[in-house]
Amino acid sequence: MSVHLENVCKTFRLQGASKTIAHNITLDIPQGRSIALLGRNGTGKSSLLQMIAGAIQPDSGEIVSQGSVSWPVGFQGSxxxxxxxxxxxxxxxxxxxxxxxxxxxxxxxxxxxxxxxxxxxxxxxxxxxxxxxxxxxxxxHFDVYLVDEVTAVGDAAFKRKSEALFMNRLQSSGALFVSHSMPSIRRVCDAGAVLENGRLQFFDDVEEAINRHERNMLVR
Incomplete structure (x- = not known):
């Protein structure tokens, strides 16, 4: 069971301005792996989750799901x-x-x-x-969970409870996990993907993904 993105493109246009959040993105989310989705604010991480969930259609390319995929957990329009x-x-x-x-x-x-x-x-x-x-x-029980910052909600006890349950689900499911908390990403994820200027770079080691993201954050 997995989700596969093949040459996915998406550009939003508003009042004469355009912003590309996906440019020929190809990614596999296999069952049993938790992938951190990293990027600056406004790069399109939440929009990418909504495309995978089917709430937003890509301009071109293909998203194929084998198995069940959650809605973007944390998305307020659910x-x-x-x-x-x-x-x-x-x-x-x-x-x-x-x-x-x-x-x-x-x-x-x-x-x-x-x-x-x-x-x-x-x-x-x-x-x-x-x-x-x-x-x-x-x-x-979904085969792939899409999670957007939700384990940051609540007091410390609720956060611990949420993370423990999520880790339990990951024993048999895959995930694409968006968070600005590097400690949470290190605890939850075993791989990472960095979104920058519409391009997504995958890292098999989550530490390499975090390092790339942090270098990107230093560049204005």
Whole structure:
């Protein structure tokens, strides 16, 4: 099970200006590997995750998924704002074909939302929405997880709990992991890919990827 990107290109155009976030990107995300996706703010990391998830279409190239791929965990547009957290979880259970009661029980316990679980998502804080999204995604066993900064949410105990669960899922799944926390990346990831000026460079060693990213950050 894996995700394969082949010559993927994407340019956004707004008010006469254009920004290329993907230029002939080719990448494999095999099951069982966690790849750090590194890059400056605004390089297009979140957009790349949304392309892999199918929420944004590339201008050209191909993205082929063999197995199930999560939505971008941490992406705030994942839920219907007028439904409660519980109703959103029920909807996801139906979409992904998992047992509804099982997912509801898992999310209610893990997300620690209390009575808010039965309130509309539009009343949630950003952190609450992220915790709901993380719990829903971890409650569904995907072959590849797309994770965008979500383990940074919550207090220290919740962060530890989230990271431990994520590491457990990685025993049988692959991941593309976006984070600005190098300690988190070192704990979670075993490889890295650096996005710069629309080009993605893969490193089999996560330390090499971090070193390249940090050198890029020194160049204005």
């Amino acid at each position: 839920f219907h704002r007028d439904l409660t957290g519980a109703q959103n979880a029920k909807f996801l259970a139906r979409v992904y074909g998992v047992e509804t009661r099982e997912l509801l029980d898992f999310v209610a316990d893990f997300a620690e939302l209390g009575a808010h679980f039965h309130q509309p998502v539009r009343t949630y804080s950003s952190g609450m929405r992220s915790r709901l999204g993380f719990a829903c995604s971890m409650g569904i």
